[in-house]
Amino acid sequence: MIGHIERVRNIGISAHIDSGKTTLTERILFYTKRIHAMHDVKGKDGVGATMDSMDLERERGITITSAATYCRWQNHEINIIDTPGHVDFTIEVERSLRVLDGAILVLCAVGGVQSQSITVDQQMKRYRVPCIAFINKLDRTGANPFRVIQQLRSKLGHNAVAMQIPIGLEGDFLGVVDLVSMKAFYFEGENGETIREEVVPEPLAEEAKRRREVLIDAASIFSDELTEAILEEREIPEDLLHEAIRKGTLSRGLTPVYMGSAYKNKAVQPLLDGVVKLLPCPLEIRNEALDMEHEETPVELVSDPGKPAVALAFKLEDGQYGQLTYIRVYQGAINRGSTVVNSRTGRKVKIGRVVRMHADQMEDIEAIPAGYIGALFGIDCASGDTFTTPGTNLTMTSMFIPKPVISLAIVPKDNKAQINMSKALNRFTKEDPTFKTFVDQETNETIIEGMGELHLEIYVERMRREYAAEVTTGQPRVAYRETITQKTDFNYTHRKQTGGSGQYARIAGYLEPLAEGDFVFENRITGGVIPTQFIPSCEKGFRASIEKSPKLEFPITGVKVLINDGAFHAVDSSDMAFQAAARAAFREAFQKARPVVQEPIMKVVVETPSEFQGAVMGLLNQRRGMIIGAQDEGVLSSIEAQVPLAEMFGFSTVLRSATQGKAQFTMEFALYRQVPQSVAEKIAEEVAQRKKNAA
Amino acid sequence: MARLIPFVRPGKILFLKDRYRYMLKKELLVHHPIHNAGFPSEEILPPGGFGAVLARAGVGKTAFLVQVALHAMLQERDVLHVSLHDPVNKIDLWYRELFQNMTRRNRLSRMDDLWQEIMAHRFIMTFKVDAFTVPKLEERLTDLTVQGIFQPKMVIMDGLHFDESVREKLEAIKNLARKSSMAAWFTVHTHRHEGVTASGFPPSLDSVADLFDTLILLQPEGENIPVQMVKGLPEGFPSPRLFLDPSTLLIGKADSPERM
Numbered sequence: 028m029i030g031h032i033e034r035v036r037n038i039g040i041s042a043h044i045d046s047g048k049t050t051l052t053e054r055i056l057f058y059t060k061r062i063h064a065m066h067d068v069k070g071k072d073g074v075g076a077t078m079d080s081m082d083l084e085r086e087r088g089i090t091i092t093s094a095a096t097y098c099r100w101q102n103h104e105i106n107i108i109d110t111p112g113h114v115d116f117t118i119e120v121e122r123s124l125r126v127l128d129g130a131i132l133v134l135c136a137v138g139g140v141q142s143q144s145i146t147v148d149q150q151m152k153r154y155r156v157p158c159i160a161f162i163n164k165l166d167r168t169g170a171n172p173f174r175v176i177q178q179l180r181s182k183l184g185h186n187a188v189a190m191q192i193p194i195g196l197e198g199d200f201l202g203v204v205d206l207v208s209m210k211a212f213y214f215e216g217e218n219g220e221t222i223r224e225e226v227v228p229e230p231l232a233e234e235a236k237r238r239r240e241v242l243i244d245a246a247s248i249f250s251d252e253l254t255e256a257i258l259e260e261r262e263i264p265e266d267l268l269h270e271a272i273r274k275g276t277l278s279r280g281l282t283p284v285y286m287g288s289a290y291k292n293k294a295v296q297p298l299l300d301g302v303v304k305l306l307p308c309p310l311e312i313r314n315e316a317l318d319m320e321h322e323e324t325p326v327e328l329v330s331d332p333g334k335p336a337v338a339l340a341f342k343l344e345d346g347q348y349g350q351l352t353y354i355r356v357y358q359g360a361i362n363r364g365s366t367v368v369n370s371r372t373g374r375k376v377k378i379g380r381v382v383r384m385h386a387d388q389m390e391d392i393e394a395i396p397a398g399y400i401g402a403l404f405g406i407d408c409a410s411g412d413t414f415t416t417p418g419t420n421l422t423m424t425s426m427f428i429p430k431p432v433i434s435l436a437i438v439p440k441d442n443k444a445q446i447n448m449s450k451a452l453n454r455f456t457k458e459d460p461t462f463k464t465f466v467d468q469e470t471n472e473t474i475i476e477g478m479g480e481l482h483l484e485i486y487v488e489r490m491r492r493e494y495a496a497e498v499t500t501g502q503p504r505v506a507y508r509e510t511i512t513q514k515t516d517f518n519y520t521h522r523k524q525t526g527g528s529g530q531y532a533r534i535a536g537y538l539e540p541l542a543e544g545d546f547v548f549e550n551r552i553t554g555g556v557i558p559t560q561f562i563p564s565c566e567k568g569f570r571a572s573i574e575k576s577p578k579l580e581f582p583i584t585g586v587k588v589l590i591n592d593g594a595f596h597a598v599d600s601s602d603m604a605f606q607a608a609a610r611a612a613f614r615e616a617f618q619k620a621r622p623v624v625q626e627p628i629m630k631v632v633v634e635t636p637s638e639f640q641g642a643v644m645g646l647l648n649q650r651r652g653m654i655i656g657a658q659d660e661g662v663l664s665s666i667e668a669q670v671p672l673a674e675m676f677g678f679s680t681v682l683r684s685a686t687q688g689k690a691q692f693t694m695e696f697a698l699y700r701q702v703p704q705s706v707a708e709k710i711a712e713e714v715a716q717r718k719k720n721a722a
Numbered sequence: 723m724a725r726l727i728p729f730v731r732p733g734k735i736l737f738l739k740d741r742y743r744y745m746l747k748k749e750l751l752v753h754h755p756i757h758n759a760g761f762p763s764e765e766i767l768p769p770g771g772f773g774a775v776l777a778r779a780g781v782g783k784t785a786f787l788v789q790v791a792l793h794a795m796l797q798e799r800d801v802l803h804v805s806l807h808d809p810v811n812k813i814d815l816w817y818r819e820l821f822q823n824m825t826r827r828n829r830l831s832r833m834d835d836l837w838q839e840i841m842a843h844r845f846i847m848t849f850k851v852d853a854f855t856v857p858k859l860e861e862r863l864t865d866l867t868v869q870g871i872f873q874p875k876m877v878i879m880d881g882l883h884f885d886e887s888v889r890e891k892l893e894a895i896k897n898l899a900r901k902s903s904m905a906a907w908f909t910v911h912t913h914r915h916e917g918v919t920a921s922g923f924p925p926s927l928d929s930v931a932d933l934f935d936t937l938i939l940l941q942p943e944g945e946n947i948p949v950q951m952v953k954g955l956p957e958g959f960p961s962p963r964l965f966l967d968p969s970t971l972l973i974g975k976a977d978s979p980e981r982m
Contacts, residue, residue, distance in 0.1 A: 542834065641865030648871045656803075656810035656846030657862065659853065667810055700838060 032330055032398045033308045034103045037355075039093075039123045041151070042133035043141035044112035044688075047163040051133060051289040051298075052096075052109040058220060058296055059098035059105070061385070065218060065292075082492070083485060091485055093119035093342070095353065095384045095400060100299045106400050112143050114691070115482035117150075117429060118461040122341045122410065124150050125426040126355035126400065129306030130158040131298070136170035136286070140178040141689065148183045153427060157276050159301050160185075162286040165193050166200045166293070172286045182662055185282040186275075188245040189238055190301065191294070193286055194228060203286060203294045204231055206239040207265050207272075212297060219292025245281060246271035269304050276305045309398030314357045316413070316421035319370065326421060328358040330397040335359050335416035336367060338395070339423045340408050345454045349405040353384070354395065357423070359416060361403070362394040367414040370422040376414070380404035410460055428460045430693070431476035433679050435483050436503040438473070439496060447496035448473075455486055462486060470504040480680050505673045506627060507710060508699055509576040510585040511620035514539035518592070519612035521604055531599035532557075532608035534565055536590035538616045546573055549589040557593035557605070564602040565590055568609025577614045578622055579714045584699070588613070623701045624710055627672040630697040633682065635690035637664045642685045650674035651703075669697055673706075746836050747796050753828055755964055755973040756793045766790065767905035769875065772896060772933055773954070774908040776924060777940035782947060783909040785971035786940060787878050788816045790907065792824070794876050795843040802874035802904070803844060804859065806851045806881035813846045813880075823970050845872045851883065856894035863902070879908045884926040892933050922952065940966055949973065 040048045056062045084091050093110045108123040110116075124130065130151055134144060151158055160179060162172045172193060179187035191203040194211060202213040204227050211231075213223040227235050243263060247254045250271035256263055275281025285301050287294025309330045316337055317323040328337055336359030344351040354361065361367065363381045368374070382389040382402045395401035408414075411425030439445040452464045452475070463476040477483045483500070490496040518535040534557070541547055548566045557565065573583040595605075631652065635643050640657060643666055647654055652670035675694060682690050702710065751757060756766070767773045775783045791801040805813050818837070825833045847862060866872040877899065882888065899906040912924040919928045923937070931937065936954030940947050949964035963976035 640862065641869070644865055644871055645869045648869065653842055654845060654871065655814060655841075656848065658810050659847070659849040659858070659862075665810075701835070 032310055032396075035106070035308050035398050036103055036302055036306050037106045037126070037128045037309065037398070037400060038302060038306060039108045039110055039120070039127045039130045039156075040133060041110050041120050041124070041130055041147040042112055043135070043138065043143035043147075046112060046133040046135045046138070046141075046144075047289045048112060048133050049109055051131075051161065051163065051295065052107060054219075054289050054292060054295040055105075055107065055299060056096065056098055057218060058299065059100050061096065061098040083488060091116055093123050094386045096386055097383065101303050103303045105299075105302060108400075110147075113479070113481055114143055114146060115477065115479035115485075117146065117478055118426075118459055119342075120147055120150055121426045121429070124154045124156050126339060126341045127156060128309055128312045129302070130156050131302070132158045132160045132282075134160060134162050134175050134179070135167075136162050136164045136172050136175060137167050139175045140182045141687075143688075145183065145689075146691070148185075152279075155279065157279055157307055158282060159276065159298075159305055160187060160282055160284040161298050162284060163289055165196055165286055166198065166288040166291045168197050170196050170200070172196075172284075176284055179282060179284070186245060186280060187282040187284050188242050190242065190272075190283045190285050191297065192231060192235055192238055194231065200288060200291070200293065203297065204228075204235050205297060206235060206242050207268050209235065209239065212294070214293045214296070219295070222296060242272075243268065246275055249274040249278070249280065273305050277307050277311060314423075316357070316423045319420045319422055328421075331358065332360040332396040334397075335419040336361055336365075336414070337416075337419065337421050337423065338367075338414045339425075340410060340412045340414065341426065343408070343410055343458050345458055350407055351382075351389075352403045352406050352408055353400065354403060354414065355400050356395045356397050358397050360394045360396040361401070361414065363392075366417060368417050368419075369408055370413040370415055370420065371409070372412075375417060376406055376408075378403055378406070409457070429478065431461060431463055431478060433479060433483065434474050434476040434503050435500045436467075436470075436472040437475055437487070437498045437500050439498050441497075444496045444498060447494040448490060448498055451486075451490040451494040451496050455489070467503065467506070470506070472503060474503050480677075502676045505671075507579075507581045507702075508584045508625045509579060509581045509622050510583060510625055510699075511538055511540050511617065511622050513621045515616045515620040517612040517616035519608055519615060520594075521608035521611060524596075524599060529596075529599040530601065530604040530607065531594075531596035532561070532601075532604035533592075533594040534590055534605065534608045534612050535592035536588065536612075538613070538620050539587050539589070540620075541585045541587040545584045545586075546570065547587040549587065551589055551591040552593060553591075557590070557595055558600075561595065561600065561602065561605045562590075564605040565609045567602075568606035569613055571606070572610050572613035572617075576622065577617055579624060579711060581624065583617070583622075584625075624707050625699040626702045626706070628669050628697050628700045629672050629675060629694045631668050631670045631675070631678075631692055631694050633666045633668075633690055633692040634663055635666065635686050636662060639686040639690060640664045640666065643682070643690060646678075646681060646685055650678065669700075671700075671702075672696075743836050743839060746830060746833070747840075749830065750824065750828065751793070751796050754789075754793050754796070754824075755975050756790065765794070765905065767876075767907070767936055769903035769905060770896075770900040771905045771935045772892075772899065772908070773905070773936035773938070774910045774927070774934050775938045775940060776910045776912050776927065776952075778912055778914060781940045781942060782966045782968070782971050783911075783940065784816060784880055785820060786938070786949070786966060786973065787880065787907050787909065788820050789824075789973050791844065791876065791878055792817065792821060792840070795840040798843060799875040800843050800845070800873050802863070802872070802877045803846045804877060804879050805846065805848045806854055806879075806883075808848065808881070810846045810848055813848070817841075817844065820971065823972050827970075827972065845874065851881065854882075856891055856898065859895075860898055863898070867902070874902070874904055876905045876907070879906060882908060884910055884930070886929075889930050889933075892930055896933060942968070948976070 040052055042048050053065050057065045081091055091111055093108050095108045097106045110120045110123050162175050176187050176189055179185045191205055194202045204211045209227055211225045211227050215221045215223055247257055253267055253271045272283055276283060283305055285298045289295055314328045315325045316328055318326045338354045338356040338361050340352045340354050342353035363378055366375050366377050369376055381392055381395055383392050384402055413422045415421055439448045455462050456464055461478050465474055467474050475483055514537055516537045520533040523530040548569060550562050569588045576583050633643050644654055647668045647670060650670050651674050652668040655667045658665040775786050777783045794801050803813055821837060895906060910927055916925050919925055923931045937952045939950045939952050947966040947968055951961050964973055965976050967974055
């Protein structure tokens with residue numbers, strides 16, 4: 028590791044799907060001589076890019092998990108985390124941005140700002156990560172970097188400013204003009220590794236001058252010295268301009284924009300220069316921990332290897348040889364052989380192996396000092412845990428964990444698959460906080476929840492490949508309820524007196540609908556017609572009855588039971604007799620109380636570009652949704668609706684198709700509502716079929 | 723020879739299980755203050771008509787129009803509520819609270835089912851005030867009507883600024899209202915210091931008063947807020963005797979004890 032922390036850069040590369048993040052990382056690793064050959068993400072040689080080490084990633088050509096590596100450029104050490112672009116794997120971006128100091132936001136020169144660009148930008152905002160933008164794919168037909176810069180301004184609200192202008196576009200893309208040095212750069216050689224510096228081509232001179240003035244103007248807000256130089260019409264030194272741009276970038280008041288084509292090996296090296304010049308070192312980022320001994324008072328952490336250690340575990344990989352825990356050290360150092368404390372559990376942990384990662388390869392090292400990212404082997408912990416030197420009671424805030432939006436029921440094919448599936452689920456839920464699993468108490472199904480259909484599909488496939496657990500998946504059963512809609516009297520006598528000890532109990536009263544709450548039992552017995560000791564038995568019998576409706580076997584809610592009359596026998600009455608009477612009375616009265624089926628209704632909020640508002644409303648309407656309203660927020664609109672949960676299966680996929688992936692939605696339980704007649708009939712048929720199959 | 727069977731227009735079929743909700747709706751409608759309040763017509767505004775409620779800040783313009791909307795919703799007429807200053811959930815809350823107050827005063831219970839039913843007749847749209855344009859509104863409305871999602875017969879424009887440039891917007895909305903056969907209601911914010919012009923209207927409304935068929939003024943008088951119809955009454959027609967209760971913001975009839 029490099030000695031001076033000022034020369035360290037911890038950066039993430041984030042973007043929408045297929046913007047070129049992994050390809051860009053591959054080029055970065057090549058030009059920094061970290062690797063000696065470049066491979067394509069979906070190449071014919073079948074090798075795949077360095078950072079896509081999983082078989083599934085190589086087969087599908089997508090990044091599924093984030094991968095860390097490091098390299099050197101201009102005597103600086105750059106730790107890079109390449110992240111996935113699919114929203115399904117958003118936790119990887121979330122955890123990476125939590126621990127990184129800077130980021131490169133990659134944008135496609137044709138697609139511009141896309142749905143996940145918006146999401147990763149919000150994530151960068153959440154963790155206040157300074158970023159530079161890289162407009163990629165300038166070689167593609169339709170490439171227009173200045174349209175993308177405009178979108179950065181209008182859609183993401185960035186104060187984006189070009190650091191370069193392209194020399195040619197699409198098939199004629201040759202290189203870039205750097206607006207700080209006012210030089211043209213061409214990238215030659217088999218892999219673009221040779222950079223030729225020339226004067227600015229004459230046809231571009233005017234535009235270059237104009238855009239440089241825009242750049243200087245934007246940067247001057249962050250530097251009095253630069254402003255003075257402008258006012259005095261002096262020559263602007265490159266260093267002064269870079270310094271001003273850097274200040275703007277670190278404060279997130281300015282977004283410098285680079286451009287090029289990673290696939291065509293053009294203009295990646297200037298981007299690396301930009302990372303070194305403009306993105307922060309660990310010392311320039313304020314990191315805080317909470318002091319648990321002083322009511323969680325925030326405490327600033329210092330990137331000093333001499334201080335007590337504070338590190339955050341941000342990613343786990345559970346393998347056959349043990350757990351690999353990725354950590355970022357914020358203060359002090361984590362040394363091999365030392366003892367640290369997990370501040371969540373309070374347990375002391377001895378550090379065995381300390382490694383540095385290069386995609387899926389590990390390199391043993393002695394320590395991870397402050398400002399660096401590394402991994403620990405054989406430590407059992409959870410994502411978000413803080414490790415500290417014993418005696419230091421600090422804890423760091425964890426990353427934001429988005430809630431799952433989709434669920435599936437999974438059924439193992441056989442007993443062996445069941446055991447393997449459990450092992451797989453234990454591991455995956457530990458590694459990925461957005462992947463959840465539970466057994467539905469009502470339907471007894473194993474349910475998996477995630478961020479999207481792709482997310483769940485990948486885990487099902489991994490279950491099959493890594494754990495030999497064959498499972499089938501299906502839509503989870505909706506938790507329906509039943510309730511009554513009218514008041515009904517009951518008067519039931521439970522009698523079994525055929526000789527010997529018998530049973531006798533009579534209960535009378537009524538059932539009525541309850542506006543709020545599940546169940547209320549009211550005792551209005553007078554004159555001791557039912558002895559006091561049997562009243563709890565009556566209640567018990569009624570409560571047992573509402574667990575499963577006699578009609579469709581769903582739980583019953585919203586019922587009030589009032590008893591006001593009855594009778595008992597001195598010998599034959601007992602707790603059992605009154606429970607039985609209560610159950611039978613309920614069964615009889617329930618059928619007459621006009622029971623109805625209710626379904627869970629979800630509050631669904633869809634955020635979409637305004638151009639798709641009509642399409643989204645149509646989708647919700649088709650799913651029996653009742654749209655409450657639409658909030659126009661300029662470029663985006665927010666549509667709120669109440670939609671039955673039963674209709675939400677597959678919605679995320681349909682929504683993405685209808686909105687080019689630009690819309691997102693959230694869903695939470697709102698209330699239970701009576702189902703329409705047609706749906707009630709369908710449910711009754713399904714229940715009858717299920718009973719028939721069971722029989 | 724074929725027998726000619728006289729055409730009989732089919733009546734509304736009421737399932738027994740829906741009878742209770744139907745009776746509740748009827749009860750609420752019959753006791754709604756707007757019902758038989760003395761307006762020239764039950765709907766106050768005809769399709770394509772323009773109406774405005776004028777008052778100072780906080781007096782009850784939105785509350786008044788929400789109750790007009792609830793009256794329409796109870797009659798199964800779709801209402802589009804457009805707000806230029808409040809978010810969707812705040813407007814929704816207005817409707818819920820006023821509906822609850824209405825039912826409480828009428829001593830009616832088990833209103834949840836009825837609320838769910840009438841809520842389907844309301845759609846809320848909100849816009850930022852500087853981003854609102856009539857073409858945008860028309861586009862959003864078309865999204866709803868073309869797909870058969872919602873067919874409003876009344877639109878409430880809550881929060882439109884009545885400044886020098888409002889006439890053009892109002893004329894465009896009037897065209898839209900006529901085309902869609904929608905009655906359009908507006909809230910007009912007045913100021914104490916403005917006074918009235920020679921024609922008797924606040925200055926902000928003076929230049930566009932001709933566009934409106936009905937103007938209702940809410941002006942506090944002591945403990946009460948009488949509802950005064952300053953335009954739209956036929957000659958010799960007495961003004962409806964209504965007031966707005968400042969504590970509940972419910973419309974009440976001035977000459978009867980509060981049943982609603």
